[in-house]
Amino acid sequence: MIKIFKTSKNVILNIDEYFDNIELGILNFKEGVNNYLEGNISEFENNLNIVKKQEEVADAIIRKIENDFYVHSLMPNYSSDILNLLEKTDDIIDKIKDNLSQFDVEDPYFPEDIKNDFARLVSLSVESAENVIPAARVFFTAPSLVKDKLQKVIFYERETEKLAIKIKRTLFKEMPFLKLSEKIHLRYFTLHVEQVAEASKVVAKMLSSLVIKIKM
Amino acid sequence: MFFFFLSSGLFLGWSLGANDAANIFGSAVGSRMVKFSVAVVVASIFVVLGAVLQGSGASLTLGKLGSVDAIGGAFTVALCAGFTVFWMTRLKLPVSTSQAIIGAIIGWNFYSGNVTDVVVLGKIVSTWVAGPILGAIFAVLMYKLLKFILAKSKIHLIKLDAHLKYALLIIGGFGAFSLGANNVANVVGVFIPSVPDIQLDFGFFIFDSVQLLFLIGGISIAMGIVTYSKKVMMTVGNDLMKLSAEAALVIVLAHAMVLFIFSSSSLSNAIQSLGLPAIPLVPVSSSQAIVGAIMGIGLLKGGRGIKFNVLGRISVGWITTPVIAGIVSFMSLFFMDNVFKLQVYDTTNTALKSMKSEFNSFPKPTDISVNVNLFQPLLYTIIIILTIVIIVLALKLTNKTLKSKDEESSDISRKYKAQEAFLKTELAKANTENAELEKEIDFKRKEQMSIALNIIQKNRFLEKLRTKIDKIIEKSDTDQVELSKLKKLIVENLSVDKDRQRFNIYINELNRDFYFRLLNRYPNLTENEQRLCALVRLNLSSKDMASILNISTKSVEVNRHRLRKKMHLKREDNLTELISKL
Numbered sequence: 001m002i003k004i005f006k007t008s009k010n011v012i013l014n015i016d017e018y019f020d021n022i023e024l025g026i027l028n029f030k031e032g033v034n035n036y037l038e039g040n041i042s043e044f045e046n047n048l049n050i051v052k053k054q055e056e057v058a059d060a061i062i063r064k065i066e067n068d069f070y071v072h073s074l075m076p077n078y079s080s081d082i083l084n085l086l087e088k089t090d091d092i093i094d095k096i097k098d099n100l101s102q103f104d105v106e107d108p109y110f111p112e113d114i115k116n117d118f119a120r121l122v123s124l125s126v127e128s129a130e131n132v133i134p135a136a137r138v139f140f141t142a143p144s145l146v147k148d149k150l151q152k153v154i155f156y157e158r159e160t161e162k163l164a165i166k167i168k169r170t171l172f173k174e175m176p177f178l179k180l181s182e183k184i185h186l187r188y189f190t191l192h193v194e195q196v197a198e199a200s201k202v203v204a205k206m207l208s209s210l211v212i213k214i215k216m
Numbered sequence: 217m218f219f220f221f222l223s224s225g226l227f228l229g230w231s232l233g234a235n236d237a238a239n240i241f242g243s244a245v246g247s248r249m250v251k252f253s254v255a256v257v258v259a260s261i262f263v264v265l266g267a268v269l270q271g272s273g274a275s276l277t278l279g280k281l282g283s284v285d286a287i288g289g290a291f292t293v294a295l296c297a298g299f300t301v302f303w304m305t306r307l308k309l310p311v312s313t314s315q316a317i318i319g320a321i322i323g324w325n326f327y328s329g330n331v332t333d334v335v336v337l338g339k340i341v342s343t344w345v346a347g348p349i350l351g352a353i354f355a356v357l358m359y360k361l362l363k364f365i366l367a368k369s370k371i372h373l374i375k376l377d378a379h380l381k382y383a384l385l386i387i388g389g390f391g392a393f394s395l396g397a398n399n400v401a402n403v404v405g406v407f408i409p410s411v412p413d414i415q416l417d418f419g420f421f422i423f424d425s426v427q428l429l430f431l432i433g434g435i436s437i438a439m440g441i442v443t444y445s446k447k448v449m450m451t452v453g454n455d456l457m458k459l460s461a462e463a464a465l466v467i468v469l470a471h472a473m474v475l476f477i478f479s480s481s482s483l484s485n486a487i488q489s490l491g492l493p494a495i496p497l498v499p500v501s502s503s504q505a506i507v508g509a510i511m512g513i514g515l516l517k518g519g520r521g522i523k524f525n526v527l528g529r530i531s532v533g534w535i536t537t538p539v540i541a542g543i544v545s546f547m548s549l550f551f552m553d554n555v556f557k558l559q560v561y562d563t564t565n566t567a568l569k570s571m572k573s574e575f576n577s578f579p580k581p582t583d584i585s586v587n588v589n590l591f592q593p594l595l596y597t598i599i600i601i602l603t604i605v606i607i608v609l610a611l612k613l614t615n616k617t618l619k620s621k622d623e624e625s626s627d628i629s630r631k632y633k634a635q636e637a638f639l640k641t642e643l644a645k646a647n648t649e650n651a652e653l654e655k656e657i658d659f660k661r662k663e664q665m666s667i668a669l670n671i672i673q674k675n676r677f678l679e680k681l682r683t684k685i686d687k688i689i690e691k692s693d694t695d696q697v698e699l700s701k702l703k704k705l706i707v708e709n710l711s712v713d714k715d716r717q718r719f720n721i722y723i724n725e726l727n728r729d730f731y732f733r734l735l736n737r738y739p740n741l742t743e744n745e746q747r748l749c750a751l752v753r754l755n756l757s758s759k760d761m762a763s764i765l766n767i768s769t770k771s772v773e774v775n776r777h778r779l780r781k782k783m784h785l786k787r788e789d790n791l792t793e794l795i796s797k798l
Contacts, residue, residue: 008378015374067628071621075377076248077461082373109736140373182736214373214460 007072011065015140018061018086022093023133025054029096029196030126036103037115048100055097062086081213085206089136092129092199099192108189109182114170121163121193128156128197132204143211153204160197164190218412221287222404224295226436229403231301232313233263233440236399236502238449239471240391243464244384245449249377252446253613258385259392259445260438266396266479267434268427273481273497274401275408275426280336282321287410289328289560292552293320294406296545304537311537312501315344317402319538323545327553328561339496344534347474347500348508354470355512362462380461387469394475396434401499404433463513470509475502504533668756668764675763678706733798738783745779752776752795 032047065086069079110118135149167190171183178186241255284290297316304311318340325332366376408426416423423431459467477483477495484495552558685703689696724731730753731746741749744765751761758776762769780791 004378004381005375008372008374011374012372063632067625071624071628073248074374078373109733141370142367143373144367177739179736 004072007068008074011068011074012140014061014065014068015086016137018058018065019089019133019137021054021058021061022089023130025051025058025093025096026126026129026133026196028054029100030122032100033103033122033193034119037110037119044100045104048104051093051097051100055093058090058093062090078210078214081206081210085136085139085203085210088199088203088206089133092132092196092203095192095195095199096129099196102189102192106185106189108185110186111175111178113175114167114186117163117167117170118190118193121160121167121190124156124160124163125193125197125200128153128160128200131156132200132207135207136203139207139210143214146207146211150204150208153200157197157201157204160194164194218287218410221291221410222407222432224291224298225404225407225433228294228298228301228313228317229400229433229436230440230444231298232399232403233437233442234444235305235440236313236395237392237441237445239502239506240395240468241384241388241445242449243459243461243468244388245446247461247464249381249461249464250384250388252449254385255388255449256442256445258389259441262389262392263396263437263441264431264434266393266398267400267430267437268396270393270397270479270481271400271430271433272426273484274398274479274499275405275430277336277340277496277498278317278321278401278405279408280333281318281340282325282330282332283409284321284324284406285409285562286559287407288552288558289324289549290406290410292548292558292560293317293324293545294403296320296323296548297402297541300537300541300544304540311533312344312504313399313402314499314501315534315537316541317405317499319541320545321406322538323542324549324561326542327546327549330561340498341534343478343496343498343500344504347478347505348511350477351470351474351505351508352512352515354473355466355509356516358469359463359466359513359516362466366462377461380465383465384461384468387465387472391468391472391475394472394479395502396437398475398479398499399502400430400433400437403436404429405499459510459513467506467509467513470512471502471505474505474508475500665754668754668760672760672763675766682706730798734795737798740782741779745775745782748772748775748779749795752792753798755792755796 028047028050032044032051035041035044035047066083068074069083073079075082131149131152135146135153138145138149168187171178171186171190175183237255237259241250241259244250245252245255284293294317297313297320300316300319301311301313304316318337322332322337324330371379407429411425411429414425414428416428478498478500480495481497484497488494549560553560682703685699685706689699689703730750734741734746734749747765748761751764756764758772759769762772765772767775776791780789783791783794785791785794
């Protein structure tokens with residue numbers, strides 16, 4: 001009981017640092033994919049390394065937060081929900097790291113005609129993730145404002161889905177010069193990028209249900 | 217003998233402490249916001265303080281309703297109230313100690329021929345209804361206020377949690393104080409007229425007999441909290457109030473305020489001084505005040521979670537509990553009086569007794585018959601020893617808790633470190649495997665190069681040999697037919713060569729991915745052109761390529777030109793660079 005204020009202060013700082021990490025990871029992902037599409041391989045590799053480090057740091061912070069929550073019985077009624085929320089937010093940076101690693105390992109070939117659309121797809125997916133982090137931050141200070149921020153997440157997620165379908169249609173119907181294997185390869189990369197927006201949507205849904213739970 | 221008769225009241229106090237502590241700390245302990253040990257210490261201290269400092273108000277009203285003037289009667293009344301509470305709880309019927317004791321006193325009035333004061337009874341009954349309603353009103357107002365403050369302050373949820381933990385503890389302390397103040401009258405109120413006149417002088421303060429009785433009553437409630445409340449807190453407390461910490465805080469505060477209002481004589485006097493009617497100081501049901509507060513919050517949230525059947529059961533309880541307690545009390549008094557020949561009421565003129573008891577409802581300090589004077593130094597020593605013991609115990613408890621927390625944290629960190637070490641080993645293993653694979657690839661590449669060089673050298677040697685044979689053929693004295701055969705053999709050996717076949721296999725094997733990418737980009741390339749690209753990728757000269765492909769250097773140059781054309785390369789584009797980037 002005596003140390004509770006000190007512990008809660010540390011946990012608040014850790015949560016902020018955790019979200020900072022994820023936000024930076026999202027930005028590096030966008031930069032990384034754009035660098036890959038432009039052929040700046042060394043810069044892409046730099047982005048990949050940064051994202052890998054940020055993912056490791058995020059994992060270490062979430063472990064610290066989990067430990068503090070359980071040992072000091074912080075928010076006992078909502079601790080599991082909040083830790084679950086943080087875990088789901090961690091999925092975003094995990095997906096981002098996996099995505100960039102797949103670019104690095106599989107080295108996909110992007111025809112010039114599709115590069116712009118793919119860059120836009122990444123941008124929309126990143127917008128969705130970028131908007132869910134402020135919503136998660138605001139949940140801890142003003143839960144009633146979360147709903148406003150979630151609208152954007154859902155919007156960008158839907159736009160990502162639409163554009164992904166368009167890209168897939170272009171790949172399979174308007175690019176006969178590509179081999180089927182190449183088309184399938186690119187379709188997978190479209191799906192991978194879409195998954196970042198999907199992960200953001202999961203966090204958004206969790207946030208909206210948590211807000212209702214907290215208000216009860 | 218008095219203490220033997222008091223045992224029924226103490227039993228009532230014990231059951232009250234065991235049951236009603238859950239109303240104060242139930243949700244906090246059940247939801248692990250406050251530790252049970254901390255809750256027990258706070259509740260026990262404050263319940264005793266409330267009983268001693270503010271317990272007299274409600275007791276006075278009970279005395280007005282019916283002053284049980286014989287110790288045997290007081291014992292029977294308390295026992296019957298306790299039995300009614302126990303029996304109705306077993307039958308899962310809503311019951312309140314306050315209502316049971318009122319019913320038992322009325323039963324005693326009937327038996328002893330005392331007249332029940334209808335005005336006082338009316339006041340008491342009105343507070344039973346007013347208690348839950350006030351609880352609901354307080355809860356609604358304070359919940360609104362708290363929500364407004366929280367919305368304005370935008371406090372971090374985790375910081376809020378820390379504040380709520382302390383607030384639950386402080387308000388729980390206030391709740392325990394109010395419970396002690398209001399409900400101690402239920403426990404020992406009926407014994408006041410029979411208490412022996414004793415005064416304890418502690419130096420700083422003097423305890424008169426009534427205060428001592430309240431102290432004992434408070435301790436019995438505290439004992440109930442210490443020994444039996446955990447089970448109730450973990451089950452009933454949690455079920456009753458499965459609410460957010462903010463709502464639980466407001467509910468406990470509203471409940472404490474209701475109990476405080478109906479037990480504080482200072483507050484009643486202050487209201488009277490303003491020209492308003494005095495607040496009746498009556499023991500009210502703690503559980504019903506809590507239920508009222510929960511209902512208030514439920515109504516505020518649009519009627520969700522309101523159990524109207526609970527409301528109905530409470531209303532039924534207002535009638536059934538006093539009636540049952542009254543009947544049981546009447547019958548028991550009859551039994552005690554006639555079977556055990558125990559004096560259950562003062563047989564002198566009851567009307568005169570009633571009047572006398574109004575004046576002497578509390579023993580006056582001037583009438584003290586026994587004055588126990590305790591030596592101040594002895595008391596000081598006891599207090600100092602007790603303080604030291606409490607401090608040492610508290611320090612030990614804190615150290616133990618911190619130690620266990622540290623152990624828990626170090627266990628977790630040890631586990632994480634072990635996991636990290638394991639993952640690092642796995643990573644190192646994967647890295648070693650990768651390095652081995654890299655080495656293998658490197659070795660194959662070198663082997664490929666050595667084969668290529670071997671072919672080149674061998675072909676050069678065969679070329680030289682062919683030139684020399686040509687020279688020998690030119691000389692007329694040699695066997696030209698044999699030499700021509702030899703030359704043919706060499707030429708054949710130049711084109712079909714096992715080394716070259718091996719080299720081609722290697723080229724195909726190592727450049728599988730390269731061929732795949734090349735064909736993706738330039739699907740129209742022939743097999744020979746693909747092979748030429750592979751050789752270009754090895755950065756070999758045209759002469760070396762010619763040697764490997766067994767064609768002339770010029771043919772290699774022509775093929776390179778055709779390749780550039782097929783690949784739509786401009787004059788400034790470098791074929792070798794482009795192919796190596798693929």
